[in-house]
Amino acid sequence: MSSKNYDESSFRVLKGLEPVRERPGMYTRTDSPAHVIQEVVDNAADEALGGFARKIHVTLHLDGSISVVDDGRGIPVGMHPEEGVPVVVLAYTRLHAGGKFDKREGNSAYAFSGGLHGVGVAVTNALATRIEVEVRRDGKIHRIDFSDGGERISEIRIEGECGRQTGTRVRVWPDAKYFDSPRVPLPELERLLRSKAVLLPGVSVRLDTEQADGPAHTKTWSYPDGLPGYLRELAGDLEPVAPIFAGESYADADDLAYAPGEGAAWALAWFEHTVPGESYVNLIPTVAGGTHESGLRAGVFEAIKSFIEHHALLPRGVKLQQEDVCSRMSYVLSARLLDPQFQGQVKEKLNSREAVKLVSGRIRDPFEIWLNNHVEAGRAIAELSIRQAMARQKSAQKVEKRKTSGVAVLPGKLSDCESEDITENELFLVEGDSAGGSAKMARNKETQAILPLRGKVQNAWEIDPDRLLANNEIHDIAVALGVDAHSADSEPDLSGLRYGKIIIMSDADVDGAHIQTLLLTLFFRHFPKLIERGHVHVAQPPLYRIDVPAQGKKRPARRLYALDDGELTATRDRLAQEGFRADALETGRFKGLGEMNPEQLRETTMDPATRRVQPVRVRPGALDDTLKMFTLLMGKGEAAGRRAWMEAKGDSVEADV
Numbered sequence: 001m002s003s004k005n006y007d008e009s010s011f012r013v014l015k016g017l018e019p020v021r022e023r024p025g026m027y028t029r030t031d032s033p034a035h036v037i038q039e040v041v042d043n044a045a046d047e048a049l050g051g052f053a054r055k056i057h058v059t060l061h062l063d064g065s066i067s068v069v070d071d072g073r074g075i076p077v078g079m080h081p082e083e084g085v086p087v088v089v090l091a092y093t094r095l096h097a098g099g100k101f102d103k104r105e106g107n108s109a110y111a112f113s114g115g116l117h118g119v120g121v122a123v124t125n126a127l128a129t130r131i132e133v134e135v136r137r138d139g140k141i142h143r144i145d146f147s148d149g150g151e152r153i154s155e156i157r158i159e160g161e162c163g164r165q166t167g168t169r170v171r172v173w174p175d176a177k178y179f180d181s182p183r184v185p186l187p188e189l190e191r192l193l194r195s196k197a198v199l200l201p202g203v204s205v206r207l208d209t210e211q212a213d214g215p216a217h218t219k220t221w222s223y224p225d226g227l228p229g230y231l232r233e234l235a236g237d238l239e240p241v242a243p244i245f246a247g248e249s250y251a252d253a254d255d256l257a258y259a260p261g262e263g264a265a266w267a268l269a270w271f272e273h274t275v276p277g278e279s280y281v282n283l284i285p286t287v288a289g290g291t292h293e294s295g296l297r298a299g300v301f302e303a304i305k306s307f308i309e310h311h312a313l314l315p316r317g318v319k320l321q322q323e324d325v326c327s328r329m330s331y332v333l334s335a336r337l338l339d340p341q342f343q344g345q346v347k348e349k350l351n352s353r354e355a356v357k358l359v360s361g362r363i364r365d366p367f368e369i370w371l372n373n374h375v376e377a378g379r380a381i382a383e384l385s386i387r388q389a390m391a392r393q394k395s396a397q398k399v400e401k402r403k404t405s406g407v408a409v410l411p412g413k414l415s416d417c418e419s420e421d422i423t424e425n426e427l428f429l430v431e432g433d434s435a436g437g438s439a440k441m442a443r444n445k446e447t448q449a450i451l452p453l454r455g456k457v458q459n460a461w462e463i464d465p466d467r468l469l470a471n472n473e474i475h476d477i478a479v480a481l482g483v484d485a486h487s488a489d490s491e492p493d494l495s496g497l498r499y500g501k502i503i504i505m506s507d508a509d510v511d512g513a514h515i516q517t518l519l520l521t522l523f524f525r526h527f528p529k530l531i532e533r534g535h536v537h538v539a540q541p542p543l544y545r546i547d548v549p550a551q552g553k554k555r556p557a558r559r560l561y562a563l564d565d566g567e568l569t570a571t572r573d574r575l576a577q578e579g580f581r582a583d584a585l586e587t588g589r590f591k592g593l594g595e596m597n598p599e600q601l602r603e604t605t606m607d608p609a610t611r612r613v614q615p616v617r618v619r620p621g622a623l624d625d626t627l628k629m630f631t632l633l634m635g636k637g638e639a640a641g642r643r644a645w646m647e648a649k650g651d652s653v654e655a656d657v
Helices: 018-022 034-049 087-093 121-126 186-199 226-235 291-310 322-326 354-373 375-404 433-442 465-470 472-481 510-526 528-532 565-577 598-606 623-634 639-652
Strands: 055-060 066-070 128-137 140-147 157-161 167-174 204-211 214-221 245-250 263-270 278-281 329-336 426-431 448-453 501-505 536-539 544-548 558-562 586-589 613-615
Touching: 018 121, 034 055, 034 066, 034 121, 034 167, 034 186, 055 186, 087 121, 087 128, 087 140, 121 128, 186 204, 186 214, 186 226, 186 278, 226 245, 226 263, 226 329, 245 354, 263 291, 263 354, 263 375, 278 291, 291 322, 291 329, 291 354, 291 375, 322 375, 329 354, 354 375, 426 433, 426 472, 426 510, 433 448, 433 598, 448 472, 465 472, 501 510, 510 528, 510 536, 510 623, 544 565, 558 565
Parallel strands: 055 204, 278 329, 426 448, 426 501, 501 536
Antiparallel strands: 055 066, 066 167, 128 140, 128 167, 140 157, 204 214, 245 263, 263 329, 536 613, 544 558, 544 586
16 A cells, blocks of 8 residues: 555645756757757847847857857846836746747837747756856846756846947856766757848857867858758759749738748759758757748649649549648758747647648748749659659559559448558547547548547557457558558558558547557557557547637637647737736637537648648657556556556656657
């Protein structure tokens, strides 16, 4: 019997920066200090984006510290009118404070900035042993120091005169105990700084790396040609099949759908071989893509599709898909959004749903005009796209022939998709008939199949493989997939696999989590190669819906979604900073997927452009630990150990295999 008490004293309130130090992985990457240093660089870049800075200078010091200098306006050092604390102190010690929250027209210091999670350099401070901040402003050099993770703060002192000079210098000593490696990877830092130079025409970006045995090693980046010049550098020696198409388009004051300045700049080219693309939102690298990239692909596809139809280039029997057009497209995309919503604190993926329509609408017409003014270039891109479509269809025909030769009869409750291309096809394993019905209405019939599950799937951890298919639900899943059960040390035949993605879609509650666990147990125990090869995913439907009223003529009413309580709190805080009263926001809680109408389900959970779907993977080197954990959680003889584990660890479970 556990002796732990569960009473009022069990609740702990984390204050200030303590949550960051307790759970750093919730706020930043912990493999290295790269992201916490990026937060400082992003602040300097935001000054340059606003037109207030022309130089950014980063130095890697011998003692492991990093300094970032800009010639912007300098962080305000005076007292905040409401908080009664110097603004520079608020910036470095409060998680939900900063000049980027104020979006009132004509009053915003940063109309476009790198996201509003409200953490920024406060997280840098929490995970550093020391930070020195020097501000040149109002003719004086101001200095303040933070130490011990932001717990100790010096007085602001004046250390001299600076005349008309302005700017900020920040030197950070990351605390090695929070990171796997104490130093920022040099190649990653160089890529970050180079991208800032690309996206900030006229801004000089410099990196000095101090050397113990001589002068510092210096690199300076400058791209007078902007995005096209950078794209040519990414391509190396490869020649595009047509000239690079570059342009930009931003909303003006008369645009009723978007705020002035929202839009995108881009450079596009097509190659015979794949050349990776890059995307940014308000200068922040979005290495995992997001909705702005989905908008780019949608706008490009519609423009090329229209060009091909206008010139009658598509052979009979060939059906063009977006991937045919975009698989050989390389791009550099720089989007500007007033209120970007990112997935996760490290801002690797954009989630703002309005970005799809914004970017696609901005690029489609200019690109279609360019294609019709450069017909030979348009034909070259069209021919490459058509070859891709013909190759895809030929491959799909082979798969179809193999499928129809079998004797398996697909489950009657399976709503199959029309496409025969498994790289595009997705199977949603949906909890309950009610949600299954909404999912059928919300899906893309071309590529998305729905298999509703009645009740909870049997715990398959200790089922003998020979008896596995005796369970109706497991039988239907296996037949729909087209793959036989197998062990981890076997080499199964996956040629009959009918879907490239298997997506577990259950309610965002305890029962839904249990169903996820049961299905993950099935795949990990009896279909492990599907997990190993990246086919299994888990959908993340939101728990809350927030209806935001219109804000003048420029900001129409919005509907936002929050994954959990933490994201709901962060969203409400951000909206409060934008000027919305709490009683003006209408918040609803979804009891389950069946409560969502098809439009909401499509937007939040099924549309690849706007959904949240996480791949299931086994952490590198953690296979034995994962086996032990599944045995503890799902083994029939482990009840006592399971209870003890839940009492000790139940509040710190992570949703990763």
